[in-house]
Amino acid sequence: MSSVCFYFQVHQPYRLRTYSFFDIGNQHDYLDEKKNEEIMHKVADKCYLRTNLLMLELIRKHQGKFRIAYSISGMALEQFEQYRPDVLASFIELAETGCVEFLAETHAHSLSFIYSRKEFKRQVNKHAALIKRYFNQTPRVFRNTELIFNNDLANYLESMGYDGVLSEGVDRHLDARSPDFVYQAPGASKIKCLLKNYRLSDDIAFRFSDKGWSHYPLTADTFKDWIHARAGSGEVVNLFMDYETFGEHQWEDSGIFEFLKHLPEAVLSHPDFSFNTPTEVLKLYPSRGVYDVHEFTSWADTERDLSAWLSNPMQQEASRRIYSMESQVHQTGDPEILKIWERLLTSDHFYYMCTKFWNDGDVHKYFSPYDSPYDAYMYFMNVYSDFEQTVKLLNTFKQREEQAASLQAESSKVDRKRVFPNYARAISTSTAALVS
16 A cells, blocks of 8 residues: 655744835834735635645545645734634644645744754744634644754654644655655654655646646646556655645646645545545554764755855844844743744844845745845844843843832831831731730
């Protein structure tokens, strides 16, 4: 038997407004609310609602044999609540079928594992609580931001109790092996790795509407032949992609919805193939080898490393500075300050600052709301400067209030001793009198 594991990433960042130098100290509203709402409505109508309805129809048509998984970032869930509760309701309806698994990730879709294990764990636990609240599931499989992965991550997740972790199937680490098996990180005794088959995944996510591609137009029958050809040479074909592939990145007129509509039936026409969720795959197949990854990998760009977010000095400075505020942010004890900080940690902000050229550069430009990576850096650092000042001010006020309260308490004690030398005995005598 062989499995097809369909996993979709659902994420929308909070985009920053064009926050100028002159706004620092004067304006504390950092988000482009208009743009965030516009984009959410656009993607909800073009992708989320349309695709969710089709997924629901396919699950019902195939009587539970079509099974899928999602990882929905905390930032997306917050915006569903804020702008499109109907989208959230449609995901809940999918969860109620029993054929959909929801995965864990960092709440802010952040790079936190790289900078702070404490913050990483806090965000993962916060996100897991949201998944339980909305979908009544406790996530067992973890998907890190943009499939960022290494051995340390796998072992740390094992210590947190997770059964599996998703990763890109990077050729240089597979060493001529197939990604179509379950693997294990060195040192891990329980947690298993599911590796994305990036060639087949990208055929749908990136090449589907490319008229210059030799396989254009791609049909469900052609694609199922490629999957069935892996029978005997693999156990699970992991198709991992952004959910916006359907209707947003690949528009409706490309035929993407017709392709998806016919794909489950085509794949299931082979008696040895089934659709399974990540947790089901982990139960079905043992680990077939060690996937040894010392440096960080990801599913982004041709390098499949961290260069999409941390390759230039702008990205490195911006990320280092915002993460350096961790202790100060928590010191305020202010939930709103924590919320703002989380939104500034979202990896997209650093992605927009990337200065790569050629095809990768075009992808970064497509997602960026700014005219250039330098604009993205400038607006982010202006926001950072104001936010840093605000946090310092709040902590200063808090410290002074605590000092004043402490001095008042001490002063009160001194006054009592001065005015009533036998204060304790007087209180005791009064109490005894009242009792009698």
